[in-house]
Amino acid sequence: MADKKGPETWKEMNPGCMVFRPGSSREYHTGSWRAQKPVWQNEKCIKCGICYIFCPEGCIKEDEEGYFVADLNYCKGCGICAHECWPGAIKMVEED
């Protein structure tokens, strides 16, 4: 039942177009959609996790020190984290 990335021949297609690789959407990087990216200023961060709980992509993760960081492979730049961060620790900045 091993899946391939495709494009596949009809013989290689999984019956019923079933997908047996949970979470494989991660192969597609939505980061290229982004016009702005979030930047954290850890000195203002209180490590509350608001940014994490409100990220529609689930791409904000906690680092070893308990600060948060967005995986820019997936961040679409919606700006929710910056808008919701009440200590103002996240800024949206233009992509280069």
Add this chain to the structure above:
Amino acid sequence: MSKRIGMEVAIAAAEAAALCRFDVAAVYPITPQSHVAEHLSDIVADGRIDAEFITVESEHSALSSAIGAAGTGARVVTATSSQGLMYMHEVLPIASAMRLPIVMIIANRAVSGPLNIWNDHTDIMHERDTGWISLFAQNGQEVVDMTIQAFKIGEHRDVMLPVNVNMDGFQLTHMVEPILMPEQEEVDKFLPAYKPYAMVHPDTPVSMGTLAMPEFYAEALKAKDMAMAASRKIIAQVWKDWEKQFGRKYEPIEAHRAEDAEVLMLTMGSMGETAEIAINELRKHGVKAGLLKLKLWRPFPFEELKKLTKNAKVLVVTDRAVSFGGPGGPVCGEVKAALYDEPNRPKIVNYLIGLGGRDLTISDFVDMMKRAAEATKKMPAEAYEYYGVRE
């Protein structure tokens, strides 16, 4: 050993499904149904088999929940008829695309309007291209046998397609017929426990029913079509197994006195039995008549049909449905397509018969056979005829 019993055919169909030890049945009782739904629920309510019966609120939900249950890896049966099948329509091609071997028992009936609840084949003809294997029974015994065979055919790994078993509404569903009902041990021997290809369960996480963009859609359809093509071999094998174990022979087209026949008739469903008597009558009078009974509607048995018709001069195709503005009845359209490339093909006459429960007698079939030769002279001016319709 199978026991010979007298039983209403719809009830016998439910009994046959129970012999297959289904896990889930989801059936809507009306629009209009046969006794399959209520007898399936009786069987579950009496604890005769360990299964869930879902009293769905519509036919659409009947097949939808059948798909949900089949997705978990359950062996699933449903049943419907006429408007119910039409209401279900949206979900039929999805069931086959998801490659879930659901078995559906269909009491074939006319489609509204005008409102008519009696038998013809209009309902299933609308579902011809939905990717289901379609079996047609001519009597109660075949309904029972085909219901059991359907699970084995559909569940085969080379197939994994849903199967519908068609029986004529009223003319079969409401008739009490003598039936050899197989014993549980016999069916257990014939039909192994279902081993699903995939199951929606946390232990085997799968996404079923995904979206295919244009670069995958055509490949997905071809894969399904090739599964349908592959089913020819599996159907033949299952029927061979059946004959070996139960002694009753099944073929895609059952031929009766067809070998040397000059005039052949083709029927589908219960009218084959009446037509058979008519053919015997004609033979008594020296007419070289023969009969072909079509048992497998999808996949259509093109090769078998070519072989069986190669010596005939005239082929009378009976249709119990109309394709408005089309080439005649849907069966006839298929037959013509099958024979187009044959160097020695018979002239084809198409009669639309038995619509909305209109009865036909033996003499009607004799009449059709007699008139067929005459009709071929006129063709193709009149491609098909509504037999017995008042002008």
Add this chain to the structure above:
Amino acid sequence: MKALVENFDIFAPRLVDKEEYFCAGHRACQGCGEALAIRQMCKALGKDTVIANATGCMEVISTLYPTTAWKLPWIHVAFPNAAAVGSGVEAGLTALRRKGKIADRYVKTVAIGGDGGTADIGLQALSGAMERGHDMLYVCFDNEAYMNTGIQRSSATPFGASTTTAPAGKASFGNKTWKKNLPEIMVGHNLAYVATACHSYPLDFIEKVKKARKIKGPTYIHCFSVCPTGWRAKSEECIKLGRLAVETGVFPLYEVEKGKYRMTIDPPEKLRPVEDYLKPQGRFRHLTPDQIKIIQDRVILEYKKLQNKIKCSKSWDELAK
């Protein structure tokens, strides 16, 4: 700033399940409230769950063959039948578990759909499934129009919103009907648990999903899901809009447990004017002060009706005494 953290233990997000069951790489629009709500719901549900998904945004953005955003087992069949498919999944799991064909452990069936797939075309299947008493949670992600197909109005579209099939124009102020009260219809099905929720109040939502998950029977959650694209709002204001819907009384968060109504997020003592909620959204931009007044009056009336239910309703357990 105060409103932002009201009713919200600010460090609580750190306590939720860290596993992502609805993964990145999905194709939802920037700032999609519905995708966020799904992500939160999955955290509350955990691994032993099967999802039956109606056709809609969440289905097409999550499972482009040959990939899937789902880590939970997932099945999609069509638009109107998520509740029926869920019924079949539940029956299948029940039968197979009883017959020893799958692991002997409880797995929850959860059916999900948008407002169109729930309040319109899927209402019959939903009513049937709930009435039959399947052990299933149904969650409606309500973004108040058919967003997947281009912002057409549904019976959940609010009064005055401009949609592509109820557009505002010289002779029209947009949608002329009031939003269908689906949670109330579900209460009418005698469900042991019905709740409203919103992704802007994640802990409240997660609590409700957990509560519903524990109930062996049919339950319903109506999750208000902001759609910045369809509402013509800024993507970063997604959470804020959900909060404003609650604070203006447009979408109160409550639960109905065995017939007993209870507010789970207390709105401010004096509701904020609906204008605060309507203004940031392009779909309401055309409304005149008179039309806003009509909405304001109706929101207050609905809010009072709800308060009355909260005041008067008793739980079935209490009534049975």
